[in-house]
Each structure stands twice: as structure tokens, then as C-alpha cells.
Amino acid sequence: MSVNKLNVTPMMRQYLDIKDENPDCVIFFRMGDFYEMFFEDAVTVSRELEITLTGRDCGLSERAPMCGVPFHAADNYVARLVEKGFKVAICEQLEDPSTTKGLVKRGVVRIVTPGTILEGSTIQEGKNNYITSLVRTEDHYGLSLCDVTTGEWLVTEVSIDQGDHKLMDELAKFAPVECLLDHRVYTDTKLPTHLKDRFNALVEEIPDHVLDYDLCEKLLLNHFHILGLDGIGLSNHPACVLACSSLLNYLKETQKNELSHLGQITFYNVNEFMLLDSATRRNLELTETLREKKRKGSLLHVLDHTQTAMGARYLRKCVEQPLIHQEAINARLSATEELKESLFLRDDIKASLSAIYDMERLVGRIAYGTCNAKDLIALKESLRVLPELHGHLETTTSHALRAMYNSFDDLSDLFERIDVSIIDEPPISLREGGLIKGGYNQEIDELRDVKTHGTNWLRDVETKEKEQTGIKNLKIKYNKVFGYFLEVTQSYNHLVPDYFIRKQTLSNCERYITEELKTIEEKILGADEKLQALEYKLFTEIRDFIAEHMDRLLRMSRLVAELDMLTSLAIAAEVNGYVKPLIDESDTLNIVGGRHPVVEKIIGQHQFIANDVYLNETDHQINLITGPNMAGKSTFMRQTALIVLMAQMGSFVPAESAHIGVVDRIFTRVGASDDLASGQSTFMVEMMEVSNILHHATKKSLLILDEIGRGTSTIDGLSIAWAIIEHIANHNKLGAKTLFATHYHELTELEKTIPSLRNYCVQVKEMGETIIFLHKIVPGSVDHSYGIQVAHLAGLPKEVLDRAHAIMAEIEGESSRDLRAVVETSSKAVEEHKLQTEQNTVPASAHVEASQASLTAEPISLAQTVSPSGQVSLLEPAQATPPAQMSLLGGSDLHVEIIDALEDADLMNMTPFEAMQLLFELKNQLNGKGSKKKKSRR
Ligand SMILES: Nc1ncnc2c1ncn2[C@@H]1O[C@H](COP(=O)(O)OP(=O)(O)OP(=O)(O)O)[C@@H](O)[C@H]1O
Numbered sequence: 001m002s003v004n005k006l007n008v009t010p011m012m013r014q015y016l017d018i019k020d021e022n023p024d025c026v027i028f029f030r031m032g033d034f035y036e037m038f039f040e041d042a043v044t045v046s047r048e049l050e051i052t053l054t055g056r057d058c059g060l061s062e063r064a065p066m067c068g069v070p071f072h073a074a075d076n077y078v079a080r081l082v083e084k085g086f087k088v089a090i091c092e093q094l095e096d097p098s099t100t101k102g103l104v105k106r107g108v109v110r111i112v113t114p115g116t117i118l119e120g121s122t123i124q125e126g127k128n129n130y131i132t133s134l135v136r137t138e139d140h141y142g143l144s145l146c147d148v149t150t151g152e153w154l155v156t157e158v159s160i161d162q163g164d165h166k167l168m169d170e171l172a173k174f175a176p177v178e179c180l181l182d183h184r185v186y187t188d189t190k191l192p193t194h195l196k197d198r199f200n201a202l203v204e205e206i207p208d209h210v211l212d213y214d215l216c217e218k219l220l221l222n223h224f225h226i227l228g229l230d231g232i233g234l235s236n237h238p239a240c241v242l243a244c245s246s247l248l249n250y251l252k253e254t255q256k257n258e259l260s261h262l263g264q265i266t267f268y269n270v271n272e273f274m275l276l277d278s279a280t281r282r283n284l285e286l287t288e289t290l291r292e293k294k295r296k297g298s299l300l301h302v303l304d305h306t307q308t309a310m311g312a313r314y315l316r317k318c319v320e321q322p323l324i325h326q327e328a329i330n331a332r333l334s335a336t337e338e339l340k341e342s343l344f345l346r347d348d349i350k351a352s353l354s355a356i357y358d359m360e361r362l363v364g365r366i367a368y369g370t371c372n373a374k375d376l377i378a379l380k381e382s383l384r385v386l387p388e389l390h391g392h393l394e395t396t397t398s399h400a401l402r403a404m405y406n407s408f409d410d411l412s413d414l415f416e417r418i419d420v421s422i423i424d425e426p427p428i429s430l431r432e433g434g435l436i437k438g439g440y441n442q443e444i445d446e447l448r449d450v451k452t453h454g455t456n457w458l459r460d461v462e463t464k465e466k467e468q469t470g471i472k473n474l475k476i477k478y479n480k481v482f483g484y485f486l487e488v489t490q491s492y493n494h495l496v497p498d499y500f501i502r503k504q505t506l507s508n509c510e511r512y513i514t515e516e517l518k519t520i521e522e523k524i525l526g527a528d529e530k531l532q533a534l535e536y537k538l539f540t541e542i543r544d545f546i547a548e549h550m551d552r553l554l555r556m557s558r559l560v561a562e563l564d565m566l567t568s569l570a571i572a573a574e575v576n577g578y579v580k581p582l583i584d585e586s587d588t589l590n591i592v593g594g595r596h597p598v599v600e601k602i603i604g605q606h607q608f609i610a611n612d613v614y615l616n617e618t619d620h621q622i623n624l625i626t627g628p629n630m631a632g633k634s635t636f637m638r639q640t641a642l643i644v645l646m647a648q649m650g651s652f653v654p655a656e657s658a659h660i661g662v663v664d665r666i667f668t669r670v671g672a673s674d675d676l677a678s679g680q681s682t683f684m685v686e687m688m689e690v691s692n693i694l695h696h697a698t699k700k701s702l703l704i705l706d707e708i709g710r711g712t713s714t715i716d717g718l719s720i721a722w723a724i725i726e727h728i729a730n731h732n733k734l735g736a737k738t739l740f741a742t743h744y745h746e747l748t749e750l751e752k753t754i755p756s757l758r759n760y761c762v763q764v765k766e767m768g769e770t771i772i773f774l775h776k777i778v779p780g781s782v783d784h785s786y787g788i789q790v791a792h793l794a795g796l797p798k799e800v801l802d803r804a805h806a807i808m809a810e811i812e813g814e815s816s817r818d819l820r821a822v823v824e825t826s827s828k829a830v831e832e833h834k835l836q837t838e839q840n841t842v843p844a845s846a847h848v849e850a851s852q853a854s855l856t857a858e859p860i861s862l863a864q865t866v867s868p869s870g871q872v873s874l875l876e877p878a879q880a881t882p883p884a885q886m887s888l889l890g891g892s893d894l895h896v897e898i899i900d901a902l903e904d905a906d907l908m909n910m911t912p913f914e915a916m917q918l919l920f921e922l923k924n925q926l927n928g929k930g931s932k933k934k935k936s937r938r
Pocket residue numbers: 599603607608609610611627628629630631632633634635636775776887888891
């Protein structure tokens with residue numbers, strides 16, 4: 001609706017002017033106790049937030065569409081709009097309407113965007129909320145990131161030569177919610193689409209005039225009160241100056257605030273951390289699961305035993321940014337070890353940490369001036385714990401913990417200041433008063449005294465004056481014009497003393513005041529108002545005093561976060577049975593008894609089959625892994641990457657031992673993913689990822705390549721996989737340590753020609769048509785993928801499976817696979833099993849030559865399929881494990897034991913009773929009862 005401003009009411013013109021200045025924002029226009037939205041904004045907001053759309057006379061023939069929300073509940077509405085991708089401008093009344101004649105002055109006090117919102121559901125406790133600015137100069141990208149809720153402000157630069165991939169990898173680390181891009185990046189690259197698709201980020205273009213270098217430099221110098229860029233370490237980084245300044249400019253414009261808590265920029269070098277490309281982060285499920293995007297099921301979830309929100313955020317950063325310097329990694333590992341070994345120290349620290357609130361975000365609110373008295377009390381309670389925490393660190397010996405002890409600042413002066421001034425349970429609203437402790441300020445005490453004792457004082461004065469003057473009917477009275485006064489009837493006028501000051505003469509009496517009464521009156525009248533104003537003033541003084549110590553507070557918040565992160569790693573190591581890895585600069589990767597940290601939690605540690613891996617640059621550079629589908633190849637490769645990553649973030653690892661030569665990058669190419677949005681097929685994405693790997697991997701990298709080439713024809717795929725292996729092999733070029741899983745069994749021949757390649761396979765036990773997944777990686781190769789058996793477990797229709805077997809038999813010329821016979825015998829076995837359960841006896845025909853992989857219509861449990869010679873059911877049909885869990889059962893040592901027992905048993909020569917006894921014993925073992933023979937896993 002286009003509106004002619006000339007014809008509208010003055011207030012509506014004011015609204016339209018503000019809207020013109022902020023065309024991309026929804027305007028929350030303050031009117032009394034409501035924020036109102038008008039015209040298109042009203043229509044949008046009523047639709048998005050499902051609130052009633054009404055109208056308001058605006059001077060035009062049509063009423064202006066209008067909707068509104070109460071101001072005290074506005075935060076929630078604002079947060080919901082921001083979550084939906086809107087920017088909201090908060091427009092306040094800048095004058096008191098009760099004392100203003102005419103139109104009240106209004107102005108935008110803050111613009112709330114995804115990257116600048118301070119409260120609401122988008123702000124997650126354990127996650128930073130980053131806004132980023134990205135600019136491009138001739139040779140570098142400058143990338144600046146800020147979390148305004150915590151005051152963290154980072155900057156780095158990425159050389160243009162390193163390519164856009166590197167930039168994307170860096171962005172993936174932080175998953176920004178709002179991105180400011182300079183003109184070139186905004187219009188000439190795919191980055192805006194990528195940022196929207198990948199992170200659901202709000203993407204905006206930085207106006208060109210903001211990027212004038214001189215202005216940028218000046219803005220930073222002014223903000224930091226410094227004379228040269230040396231002061232913030234940016235003198236030789238023009239791209240960083242532009243990125244930081246454009247970000248600061250945007251924050252100043254939107255926040256209209258001092259931003260004093262953004263008091264420090266941290267420059268970091270992208271090459272100081274392990275490089276993880278975005279595909280690898282997703283594939284390894286570092287912070288969320290691949291499919292459901294849930295935190296549960298990720299590495300972070302397993303490691304997170306933090307007590308504070310700051311610690312949780314710090315831990316996430318460590319998972320996102322593993323280290324690559326041996327000394328730094330070992331420093332963290334030693335601290336983790338000390339906390340793991342000393343149960344009392346760990347428990348004491350944990351108990352203290354649990355009493356600490358999110359100091360970083362409290363400090364952010366204090367700096368913004370949006371905190372209330374409860375926030376100050378939360379801060380005080382956190383500060384109360386610091387000396388105790390300091391004490392716990394006193395006896396520590398590891399370098400990192402000692403450094404914390406030595407640089408500890410228990411901030412007792414700040415604690416004292418809040419403790420003496422603010423009551424322990426203050427009201428939420430500052431305007432209510434009642435925040436300041438008694439004894440802190442004399443005037444406040446007197447005002448409160450007045451409120452409680454005012455009437456008594458008046459009575460005392462009245463009594464005193466009566467006695468002194470002898471005027472028996474003297475009274476103290478009150479009216480709005482004169483306030484408090486002494487009233488004396490005409491008959492006593494002759495007794496009125498000199499210090500009585502006449503105010504009014506009435507027909508039968510005179511009214512007076514005295515100096516004393518005036519003083520009391522001043523105190524009594526407006527005591528409430530004065531009290532509230534004074535309390536508010538004192539509160540802001542205390543808040544500002546705390547804000548002046550922002551640097552100290554933020555430094556201690558980060559120390560607490562780091563301590564919490566280390567304690568969390570120690571707890572994770574203890575509860576999950578992790579060991580300390582040996583980290584050095586060697587070319588070795590030697591993991592003994594490695595486990596997948598997440599899968600073992602899901603299926604139970606005793607069910608998980610541990611595996612070894614050995615890689616080096618010379619004779620074990622590439623491990624080529626073959627094995628059936630569902631055997632555990634991907635799990636094994638992922639666990640290797642995760643163990644390396646955990647070690648380099650300073651965590652203990654799920655293994656019996658681990659020797660890790662520092663890895664500079666981990667690349668994974670696992671599973672199928674496509675990028676249909678940008679018009680790329682699954683195979684195209686796969687090849688692009690591989691291309692990135694081959695271009696950027698180094699000798700010190702770890703490559704996890706799962707089924708390269710499967711997205712195209714067999715011959716093309718095989719040829720590509722072959723060539724890639726040759727390229728990676730160190731005698732040829734790259735030399736990166738590599739785990740390469742494949743179903744192309746032809747590739748195992750490469751062991752003969754590539755000296756650094758070794759064949760490994762995942763063990764399965766094959767019993768007739770039955771396969772048992774043992775999940776054990778051993779030297780050697782297999783030439784069979786058992787795909788059809790896995791398809792059967794997945795419940796493919798019988799006709800399809802029959803046909804697949806027939807085709808395979810035809811291709812392989814294997815007429816021996818008589819499918820029908822298999823089906824018939826297995827069906828017969830199932831029937832007999834039912835019978836035998838009913839009769840509670842085992843007929844001799846239980847020893848039929850039936851295949852386990854009975855292609856019955858219902859998929860069957862592995863636990864049912866353990867006889868070498870025939871199908872012997874150990875579980876009641878109702879207890880049978882659903883297909884999805886079969887592999888979990890399949891590989892445990894218990895099952896191997898059972899299979900061995902059955903293989904050893906001479907079933908054919910047993911009496912039915914003996915067979916029955918054996919079966920029951922095995923059944924009990926499977927159910928976890930009477931498993932006397934059960935051994936520990938390793
Ligand atoms: N070491 C292990 N111990 C116990 N269970 C395991 C182990 N490894 C894998 N599994 C189980 O087997 C399932 C299949 O594993 P995985 O996906 O790694 O197989 P795969 O060989 O990569 O299969 P495909 O070739 O079909 O991709 C996993 O979901 C897991 O539950």
C-alpha cells in the first residue's frame with residue numbers, strides 16, 4: 001500500500017519517516033504499553049505470529065492495517081520474527097508522554113537481527129551465535145566473526161590462492177547465523193547461496209562506502225582508543241581491518257550502543273588448527289548427526305560433561321578446531337590426565353563449576369545495559385565460587401592448570417561491590433525498587449525510613465509542638481496545595497511562637513508551617529518516587545562499575561570455560577575407559593584396540609568389537625579395506641579419524657593404546673551426498689570432494705575414502721578408484737596416510753605393485769548361506785560382498801532376492817546355488833522349529849541341511865542362525881532381534897563363542913536330549929544368563 005505522507009496524521013507521518021529510514025526492518029512502534037505495527041509490517045507480522053490484524057485511523061480514507069504486542073512480552077515476539085529471518089527495529093518513545101505536549105519524540109533504539117539478538121530461543125546455551133563479515137582484497141579474504149552475547153571477536157585472513165574451499169571450511173567451523181559480504185563476494189560468488197543453504201544464515205551486502213580503508217582504520221582506532229593498528233595486531237592485515245571495521249560499523253548501526261564489551265580482537269591463523277573441510281565435519285558427526293541434525297549421537301554429545309554453558313561452548317570449539325602443535329596438544333592432554341587421575345580434584349572442581357552461571361553472557365548484558373538486578377546476583381554467585389576454585393588449583397602440577405592458578409583473578413572486589421549493594425532476591429523489574437541493600441546508601445535508608453516512619457514523625461512533631469506552645473488543639477493536617485501544615489484555632493493564636501510561619505488564614509483558624517515540618521514534608525512527599533529513582537541510579541552506577549572491569553571478567557570467564565572443558569574431557573575419559581594417546585611428530589598412526597566413541601555408547605561397550613590400525617609413510621601408507629556390506633568398514637574408518645581428532649583436541653581416546661604422529665588435515669569422503677540445490681549430482685559431488693582432497697592433502701594428512709567411484713558405472717568407478725590410489729601412493733606423489741574401503745575386489749591386486757599399500761578385510765563367518773558379521777579387521781582381502789544377504793536383511797521382496805541370486809549364479813556360472821532348495825529347506829526348518837518349541841523337544845530333523853540365510857518372507861535374526869549344518873533357532877520368534885539390530889548382535893565375542901561351540905559339538909551324534917541341553921545353555925548365554933564362559937572383550 002503506497003501512502004501519501006502529506007495526508008496522514010502527524011503520528012503516522014512519524015511512523016512512515018522511521019519506516020523509510022529502515023525499509024528492510026519490521027518496525028515495532030512504541031505506543032504506551034504496546035508496540036504497534038502498521039501497513040505491510042502489520043500484515044506480515046499478523047500472518048507470521050498469528051496475531052489479530054485490526055486497523056487504525058491514519059488520516060486517509062482507508063484505515064491503516066495494524067497489529068500490536070504488549071511491550072513487556074515483546075522479546076518473545078521479536079525473537080520469533082528474527083528466527084524466521086526478519087530484522088526488527090525497536091522504535092521507542094524518547095520522551096515521557098505524560099509530560100510532553102503534542103507528538104512524542106520517537107526513534108529506533110536497536111535493530112535486532114539473527115546475529116545481534118541477545119535473548120530468545122535462537123540463543124542456545126552451549127553454542128555461540130556468530131555474525132560474520134567477509135571482505136575480499138586483491139590477495140586475501142578477511143573474515144571477522146563476533147558473538148555479541150559473549151563479546152568474543154575473532155578475525156583471520158585466508159589467502160585467495162588457497163581457494164574458496166578453504167574459506168568455506170573456515171566458515172563451517174563457526175556456522176554463522178548472519179553474514180555481511182562485500183560487493184564482489186556478494187554478487188560474483190556462490191557463497192551467498194551456500195551460506196543460506198548450509199547455515200540458514202541471513203546474508204547481506206556491505207555498502208561500498210563502508211569499506212573505505214581510511215575510514216575503517218579510523219573507526220577501529222576510535223573504538224579501541226589506540227593510536228595505531230599495531231595495538232590490535234592488524235597493522236599488516238588490510239583485509240582483516242576491512243572485515244573488522246565493517247562488522248563494527250554494522251553492530252554500531254544496529255545496536256546504537258557503546259559495545260564496550262567488544263574490547264578485544266583475537267587474530268588467529270587458520271593454519272594453527274587441524275583443517276577439516278565441511279564434508280568431513282558432517283561425515284564425522286562432530287557436533288550433530290548427519291541425517292537428523294541432532295546433538296545426541298554426535299562426538300560432542302559423548303564428550304560433553306561440562307557444568308557451565310561457557311564450558312560447553314569452549315568444548316564445542318575444541319571439537320571444531322583440533323590443534324596441530326604437538327606441545328599445545330600435550331599440554332592439554334597432561335591437564336586432562338591430571339584431572340582424570342585425581343578423583344578428588346576433579347570432583348571438587350566439578351562441584352564448584354556447577355555453581356557458576358553463564359558469566360560471559362551476563363557480562364554481555366551488563367555491557368549492553370540490558371541486565372537486571374537478578375543478573376548481578378547471578379554474577380555475584382558465580383564470583384563467590386572463584387576463590388574456592390582458585391584453591392582447588394593450588395596443588396596442581398600440569399603446565400596448563402598451573403598457568404591457570406598463576407593467572408587467576410578471584411575478582412573479589414567485584415563480588416564485594418555487588419554483595420554490599422544488591423539484595424539477594426531482587427525483583428526482575430528495575431523500576432519496582434527494592435533492589436538496594438540497607439546500609440549501602442544513607443539517603444535510601446532515610447527514604448525507606450520515611451516510608452515506614454513518616455506518620456510517627458508527624459505525630460511526634462504534633463505532640464512536641466502542643467507541649468512546647470501549650471496549644472491543646474494544635475493539629476497537623478495535609479492538603480494538596482500546602483502540603484503538611486499546623487492548624488491553630490483563632491482562640492489559641494496568642495500562643496503561636498515566632499518560628500511558626502503563617503501560610504493561610506481561615507475564618508476560624510490559622511495554618512502554619514515550621515522548618516522542621518518542611519524538612520519532614522520534603523522527606524515524606526515523593527519518598528516513593530525518589531526512592532525508585534535513587535535505587536535505579538545506584539543500580540546503574542554499580543552496573544557501570546562492573547562494566548568497567550569487563551576485560552577481567554571476560555578473561556576469567558574464559559579461564560573457567562577452559563577448566564570446565566578440561567574437566568569434561570577427564571570425566572569422559574574416566575566414564576568411557578579412554579586412554580591417553582602418545583602424540584609426536586612421527587609419521588606413525590598406531591591404534592591398538594580402537595573403538596568408535598559414539599557407536600560403542602549406542603550398542604554398549606561390551607558389544608563393540610575393537611580394532612587395530614597401523615599406518616606409516618613407508619610400508620603401510622594405504623590400507624585397502626574390503627569386506628561385505630554392513631561389516632563395519634565405515635565404522636572402522638570413521639573411528640580412526642575420530643580417535644585422531646579427539647587426541648589432537650586434547651582428549652583421551654577410546655582404545656587400548658594410541659600412538660599418533662600429528663595430523664595436519666583429515667579428509668573424509670564417506671557416503672552419498674548430493675547438492676541438488678546447486679545442480680550437482682551425487683557422483684559430481686563425490687568427484688568434487690575427491691578433487692579437493694587430492695589438491696589439498698599433504699604427507700601429514702589422514703584420508704578416509706569410502707567406496708570411491710561407486711556413483712558411476714563399475715568400469716568407470718573402478719578405473720577412477722585405481723588411479724586415485726596410485727596418485728595417493730607415496731612412491732607416486734601424495735603420500736598421505738589413507739584408509740580406502742572398496743567393494744572393487746580387483747583393487748586388492750594393487751598390493752603387488754604398490755609397496756606402501758596393504759590389504760585388510762573385515763572378517764565374516766560364512767556358514768552355508770549364512771554370514772555372521774564379526775566386525776574384525778584383519779590382514780588380507782575378501783572377494784565377496786554378500787550384498788544379496790544384506791538386501792535380504794533389509795527386507796527386499798523374496799522375488800527380487802530370488803532373481804538376484806539367479807542372475808548372480810548365471811554371471812558367476814555358479815549353478816550350485818540352488819535357490820529354491822535353500823528356500824525349501826529353510827522353510828522346512830522354520831516349521832520344525834515351531835513344532836519343536838511347542839513340543840519342547842528337538843527332533844532329529846532339526847539337524848537338517850538348511851541354510852541360515854533362509855529366504856523366508858520375514859527377515860530373520862542372526863541370533864537364530866548359528867548352526868554350521870542346519871538352522872537351529874535359539875530364540876523364540878518373539879525375542880528375535882529386528883533386522884536393523886542384527887549386525888549389533890552379529891559380531892560380539894559371545895556369538896563367536898556360540899558359533900564355535902556349535903561347530904565343536906557333534907550335533908548329528910547327539911541324542912535329542914543332549915542337543916536340547918546344549919541349545920538351552922546357549923540360549924541362556926545369549927540372554928546374558930549363566931554365561932559362565934563369557935570372557936572379557938579383549
Ligand atoms: N566394530 C564393531 N563392533 C560392533 N558393531 C559394529 C562394529 N562396526 C560396525 N558395527 C555395526 O555394523 C553396522 C554396519 O557398519 P558399517 O556401516 O560400518 O558397515 P560397512 O561395512 O561400512 O557397510 P557398507 O559397505 O554397506 O557401507 C553399524 O551400524 C554398527 O552398528
